[in-house]
Amino acid sequence: MKYSDEQRIKKIYENAKKLDEYIKSNNIQKDQLLQEQTLQWLVTTPLYNIGENAYYLSDDYKNKTPEIPWKMISGLRHRLVHDYDGINWTIIADVVLEEIPDLIEQLKYLV
Known part of the structure; x- marks a missing residue:
């Protein structure tokens, strides 16, 4: 099925919001994500979905x-899917704890 932008x-x-809410409601800290x-499995599914949908946005929308x-x-989605054993979990933890809340703020005006 082809989705619109x-x-x-x-x-x-929605995926970013649910992930962020789970992390915050369970008070998950960076060291937990690293260990x-x-x-780690829990956070990868929303990140896959976020990355997959971002990849298929039209170039016009991205521009x-x-x-x-x-x-x-x-690119993060591709790394998670194709290089799972080589994942730097410090980067993923930073994305989940710092970048996802920023992304939510940017997207809430576009939804």
């Missing part, structure tokens, strides 16, 4: 919203 933005926003494989690092977001 608006539908993809909504999916990205607990179950949490209209250059303040959002679409290439980095979709």
